[in-house]
Amino acid sequence: MADGLQPTTEAIRVEDLHKSFGSLEVLKGVSLTAHEGDVVAIIGGSGSGKSTMLRCINFLETPTSGRIAIAGEAVAMRPTGAPADRRQLERIRQSLGMVFQQFNLWSHRTVLENLIEVPVQVMKCPRGEAMDRARKLLARVGLAEKEAAYPAFLSGGQQQRAAIARALCMEPKAMLFDEPTSALDPELVGEVLAVIRDLAAEGRTMILVTHEMKFAREVASHVIYLHNGRVEEEGPPDALFGDPKSERLKQFLRSVS
Amino acid sequence: MFALSATAAELLAWSPPRMGATLVAGLGNTILIALGAYGMGLVIGVAGAFGKLYGGPVTKDLLAVYTTLVRAVPELVLLLLITFAAKDGINKILTSNGFDPIDFSGVVAGIVVLGVVQGAYSTEVLRGAIQSVPAGQIEAARAMGMSPGKIARRVTLPLMTSAAVPGLANLWLTVTKDTALLAVIGFIELTKATSLAAGTTKSFLTFYLAAGVLYLMLSLVSGLIFGRIEKWARRGQRTLAGGGM
Ligand SMILES: Nc1ncnc2c1ncn2[C@@H]1O[C@H](COP(=O)(O)OP(=O)(O)O)[C@@H](O)[C@H]1O
Numbered sequence A: 001m002a003d004g005l006q007p008t009t010e011a012i013r014v015e016d017l018h019k020s021f022g023s024l025e026v027l028k029g030v031s032l033t034a035h036e037g038d039v040v041a042i043i044g045g046s047g048s049g050k051s052t053m054l055r056c057i058n059f060l061e062t063p064t065s066g067r068i069a070i071a072g073e074a075v076a077m078r079p080t081g082a083p084a085d086r087r088q089l090e091r092i093r094q095s096l097g098m099v100f101q102q103f104n105l106w107s108h109r110t111v112l113e114n115l116i117e118v119p120v121q122v123m124k125c126p127r128g129e130a131m132d133r134a135r136k137l138l139a140r141v142g143l144a145e146k147e148a149a150y151p152a153f154l155s156g157g158q159q160q161r162a163a164i165a166r167a168l169c170m171e172p173k174a175m176l177f178d179e180p181t182s183a184l185d186p187e188l189v190g191e192v193l194a195v196i197r198d199l200a201a202e203g204r205t206m207i208l209v210t211h212e213m214k215f216a217r218e219v220a221s222h223v224i225y226l227h228n229g230r231v232e233e234e235g236p237p238d239a240l241f242g243d244p245k246s247e248r249l250k251q252f253l254r255s256v257s
Numbered sequence B: 001m002f003a004l005s006a007t008a009a010e011l012l013a014w015s016p017p018r019m020g021a022t023l024v025a026g027l028g029n030t031i032l033i034a035l036g037a038y039g040m041g042l043v044i045g046v047a048g049a050f051g052k053l054y055g056g057p058v059t060k061d062l063l064a065v066y067t068t069l070v071r072a073v074p075e076l077v078l079l080l081l082i083t084f085a086a087k088d089g090i091n092k093i094l095t096s097n098g099f100d101p102i103d104f105s106g107v108v109a110g111i112v113v114l115g116v117v118q119g120a121y122s123t124e125v126l127r128g129a130i131q132s133v134p135a136g137q138i139e140a141a142r143a144m145g146m147s148p149g150k151i152a153r154r155v156t157l158p159l160m161t162s163a164a165v166p167g168l169a170n171l172w173l174t175v176t177k178d179t180a181l182l183a184v185i186g187f188i189e190l191t192k193a194t195s196l197a198a199g200t201t202k203s204f205l206t207f208y209l210a211a212g213v214l215y216l217m218l219s220l221v222s223g224l225i226f227g228r229i230e231k232w233a234r235r236g237q238r239t240l241a242g243g244g245m
């Protein structure tokens, strides 16, 4: 999409990221750069470290070492990898809309309340303004009629679309998706992918961990194949899917097709 | 027996010999102590639960000692310990240092003892409730840049309430009945008031039945209130009965 153009503004940069859980080294020095408008897809087998890599970007997991910068601003880290400045991290997190496999909507709040919670309570946006924005987003993801419903009364696909709208309601600089359709019944996958496709088309910066290879090939501007905590191969989707170089990626693509 | 109802009506009348008023005053004291102890227990419980889950090793050990000890020793022993031993000890220290002794009235001792006991049980109920909060919902709040305090107030506390209410309702019923222990140290709550009235009039059956009815009414009203609270706390949850939004 942004190919050919020279992308100028860097949205997300991850450099030489390491992460261990105890003695298990899950990420062994991975890097990634997303410019504004890029859609970076992360693929790889189960347990290869995709979620961990994504969750290190907003420090849901504390890296063991490495550097992370959002819109050019490095996240302050202690030598241990722990975030050094809670306020800075909270501000940066507000600029990254995260969407989880399990949706994670707040069950005690209605759909509309879910959307305006962080804008009103944390970002000090006037309530009326947040509600207007929330209603527009709900209309956009096809949930205008569900604003007063509690999450438990929605289907999985509706919950995930609401979760995407909740992330968008913070007006983030970039979106992080961790297998957004993996918990859905097959017939509900399409409606969620349609929303994500729509976001890609309007030039949103996104990092997308996914098992949907066809979808990754369609929307991604760059694909990263993780294997055993390392970037085994990366490149534009047509090269990666059409002409894989490494034996492992070939094997992986055969196993998922 | 045939004269009992007339006699009972007279005995329980508000005006002289005013034994009805004595019982109701006792009930008032019972509710006062129960509310005080329950409130104190909740404050201890919230702090204790968060401390047990997220505190440092020393905090966790101290809290473990507290909940284990308090739940092991009979309330009556704790009550006597505080009212007599602690009272003597503390006042001895105070007076020997030139301070005035504190008046450990029944109300203060009762609230403190039952509050400390309630705190131990509340800690356990609330700890379980916090653990029942789905981790993903807290994680979503973290990912969106909420501060730890905001997460506690806006996500953890409301979500744990529905899990905590049944246990907390039980604790309330326990504390209303535990107030009867204060009769032992001479504090005139409902049970003591009843035994006084019964002793004076020799109409034991009438007064203890009346007291039983009052305890029952307290329990029924409490049940209604807690039912409301639970319904509110469960908003957004699907029940087996279906239920709306
Ligand atoms: N909190 C954790 N504690 C210990 N090990 C973990 C934790 N999270 C993930 N892992 C391990 O790290 C590895 C990578 O996990 P993950 O990033 O979730 O993989 P993927 O998303 O690619 O399936 C797996 O072996 C997993 O068991």
Ligand SMILES: [Mg+2]
Pocket: A050, A051, A052, A179
């Ligand atoms: Mg994963």
